Amino acid sequence: MPSRLVLLLLMWPLALRAQDAPEAVPAATPAVEAVPVAAADQAAFAACLPELRTQAQRAGIDDASFERYVAPLQPDTSVLPLLDSQPEFTTPLWDYLAGLVDTQRVVDGQAMQQAHAQVLEQVVAASGVDAATIVAVWGVESDYGRITGKRPLLQSLSTLSCFGRRQAFFRGELIALLSLLQAGDLSAEGLSGSWAGAFGQTQFMPSTYQRLAVDGDGDGRRDLVASVADALASTGNFLKRAGWQSGQAWGYEIAVPAGFDAAQTGRRARRPLREWIARGVTRADGQSITESSEQPAAVLLPTGVEGPAFLVFRNYDAIFSYNAAESYALAIALLSDRLRGGSGLSRAWPTDDPGIGRDERRQLQELLVARGHAIGVADGMIGMLTRKAIVVEQTRLGLTPTDGRAGRKILDALQAERTAPAAPTAPSP
Numbered sequence: 001m002p003s004r005l006v007l008l009l010l011m012w013p014l015a016l017r018a019q020d021a022p023e024a025v026p027a028a029t030p031a032v033e034a035v036p037v038a039a040a041d042q043a044a045f046a047a048c049l050p051e052l053r054t055q056a057q058r059a060g061i062d063d064a065s066f067e068r069y070v071a072p073l074q075p076d077t078s079v080l081p082l083l084d085s086q087p088e089f090t091t092p093l094w095d096y097l098a099g100l101v102d103t104q105r106v107v108d109g110q111a112m113q114q115a116h117a118q119v120l121e122q123v124v125a126a127s128g129v130d131a132a133t134i135v136a137v138w139g140v141e142s143d144y145g146r147i148t149g150k151r152p153l154l155q156s157l158s159t160l161s162c163f164g165r166r167q168a169f170f171r172g173e174l175i176a177l178l179s180l181l182q183a184g185d186l187s188a189e190g191l192s193g194s195w196a197g198a199f200g201q202t203q204f205m206p207s208t209y210q211r212l213a214v215d216g217d218g219d220g221r222r223d224l225v226a227s228v229a230d231a232l233a234s235t236g237n238f239l240k241r242a243g244w245q246s247g248q249a250w251g252y253e254i255a256v257p258a259g260f261d262a263a264q265t266g267r268r269a270r271r272p273l274r275e276w277i278a279r280g281v282t283r284a285d286g287q288s289i290t291e292s293s294e295q296p297a298a299v300l301l302p303t304g305v306e307g308p309a310f311l312v313f314r315n316y317d318a319i320f321s322y323n324a325a326e327s328y329a330l331a332i333a334l335l336s337d338r339l340r341g342g343s344g345l346s347r348a349w350p351t352d353d354p355g356i357g358r359d360e361r362r363q364l365q366e367l368l369v370a371r372g373h374a375i376g377v378a379d380g381m382i383g384m385l386t387r388k389a390i391v392v393e394q395t396r397l398g399l400t401p402t403d404g405r406a407g408r409k410i411l412d413a414l415q416a417e418r419t420a421p422a423a424p425t426a427p428s429p
Helices: 039-058 063-069 077-084 093-100 103-115 117-127 131-142 153-162 167-183 206-212 228-241 273-278 314-322 326-339 358-370 384-397 408-419
Strands: 251-255 296-300 309-312
Touching: 039 063, 039 153, 039 167, 063 167, 077 153, 093 326, 103 117, 103 131, 103 326, 103 358, 117 131, 117 228, 131 228, 131 314, 131 326, 153 167, 167 206, 206 228, 228 314, 251 296, 273 296, 309 326, 314 326, 358 384, 358 408, 384 408
Parallel strands: none
Antiparallel strands: 251 309, 296 309
């Protein structure tokens, strides 16, 4: 989600469904259930609207547009708790990446590269960004357009403009959205997105959309909601404007020697590449480091010296600027590598309970259903009902912690139990 602020991050995987709270909500369900609004909140929202109207007028939004798009709205205060629930900071990295860089997303992404090869060729020529990176952004942001958020965008941004922290920021985003609607780039009907206002196939914030979206299909509109060509072209333009250097890698996995000083690492701790080589850094795949010895580079140890390590260059910063979270940037980078045919990381994450991808999550849910848990369809979306069922099974099996987490341990335990040979039956006397 290309907001330029660290605190406003992509809502994945926190979208809520009425019974089971999955990690993603299909794009075909743009509406949310009406939430009862407290009288005090209604009054506060009504008092806020004149301020929004004045600010909108100053930005060139006419009264007719404001009356049409904002005046009829009611606040949705259920978005407010989500300000402090960003999965990039609260989800273990191995779980976050397992859900975003899984076999299904790789296979689907490679199919998308073939299906949109002509569009991508044009985008690469215009932006200098390679096709795999552009498609990786699309895959992570919306699962290739399948999951774009279900919250009515105008309602969410209007609410956040009048309640909670960062109201000034959200007012700017609301006004940017009104400008896009007034200009005819978008239609308000069914317009939905994340709780924070990111929307479309590659989840642009409205102000970013206003500045950087481009018309990729030549129809005279910039429609990142319905046009794949516009979405891919706009992503390429975003990364180009963020400083993408054509023909260069984002980085790669490395091996660091024993005793490596982790205090010298981090995305901002850039040094000439020759200094990292002198400290014993080598490529994990055994290939030679061929970049210029003077090229600035940083070393990342996102889970410490016991986990995978990465050497990153300027293009990693461009990816990071799309959504300012290290886990997010790694998801894009590692998915792009897989889309190019890479085999994945050579070093395991430092955990005895790795994360699992969507195929494995579906298997886990099928095992839970077989044990009588009413969790709905086994769709790989781990929500509240699935988590509660996992807690029951963790407790029964003696697994700790009993946290409802969908990981390798609970999956292996349930699979082993199902495939274990039946106990022999004692002969009848």
